[in-house]
Amino acid sequence: MSAVVAHPDDEPFGLGGLLGLLSDGVVPTTVLCFTHGEASTLHGSPGDLHTVREGELACAARELGVQRVELAGHPDGGLGDIPSYRLTAQVTRLIGEERPSHLLLFDTGGVTGHRDHQRATEAALLPARRAGVAVLNWTLPQEVADRLNAEFGTSFTGRDPAECRVVEPVPRQRQRRAIAFPQSRLRSTGWCPAASQSSDNPMLWRRLELLGDREYLRILE
Numbered sequence: 001m002s003a004v005v006a007h008p009d010d011e012p013f014g015l016g017g018l019l020g021l022l023s024d025g026v027v028p029t030t031v032l033c034f035t036h037g038e039a040s041t042l043h044g045s046p047g048d049l050h051t052v053r054e055g056e057l058a059c060a061a062r063e064l065g066v067q068r069v070e071l072a073g074h075p076d077g078g079l080g081d082i083p084s085y086r087l088t089a090q091v092t093r094l095i096g097e098e099r100p101s102h103l104l105l106f107d108t109g110g111v112t113g114h115r116d117h118q119r120a121t122e123a124a125l126l127p128a129r130r131a132g133v134a135v136l137n138w139t140l141p142q143e144v145a146d147r148l149n150a151e152f153g154t155s156f157t158g159r160d161p162a163e164c165r166v167v168e169p170v171p172r173q174r175q176r177r178a179i180a181f182p183q184s185r186l187r188s189t190g191w192c193p194a195a196s197q198s199s200d201n202p203m204l205w206r207r208l209e210l211l212g213d214r215e216y217l218r219i220l221e
Contacts, residue, residue: 002030002100004091004124006079006116007037008057008071012178013204014111015104015138016064017215018167020174023065030068032094033057034087034120035076063178070094079119087123095131103128107139107218113155125220135220139164144210152203161216169213179204 001022003015011019011031022029037053054071061069072090074082095103105124110117121137128135140148145158 003104004032006120008053012060016175017170019064029066032070034072034074060178079116091124091127102134104136107137137218164216167215
């Protein structure tokens with residue numbers, strides 16, 4: 001299984017439950033992340049976000065059992081300005097090297113309303129079709145999206161659960177560790193996975209609360 005995401009926190013925050021579930025099932029996973037996430041307005045850890053979030057991605061991947069992470073250097077917030085062929089070429093190379101049975105992506109439309117999320121998914125769909133690789137689109141049930149938008153003023157898009165494959169139970173232990181290291185581990189490693197983005201992010205924890213032990217996927221053949 002290979003995942004394609006826009007930002008370092010997309011791996012633990014969005015796909016972390018599913019990646020952890022796959023690792024628990026001894027399914028090899030890889031992640032291609034297009035940006036360093038340096039333009040984020042959340043800055044819960046000291047230091048330059050370009051460097052900080054690179055380290056957070058590596059640590060989160062280890063917690064989730066991801067075997068390989070590739071971090072591209074495209075500008076955060078600027079994936080829409082990158083020629084499509086450059087992004088699709090990176091996904092094509094990943095597919096050729098890893099030979100995944102499936103690609104795991106954010107749903108079409110990006111789920112969160114962030115243009116980079118939408119662009120990352122768009123870049124992966126054509127290479128997947130060409131290679132005959134099935135696509136799993138991570139999404140939210142409409143009710144959860146609506147609750148988050150009402151409570152936090154966000155722009156999540158959801159799906160009717162009837163359109164989705166419900167995956168349950170999804171253990172959250174790996175995901176929660178990837179989001180926020182215990183402080184004892186932080187002191188020994190110097191890095192806290194996703195701490196720069198999770199320490200002041202109540203919307204994240206509310207989303208996980210609403211989802212419980214379920215995740216929702218659209219399957220594109």
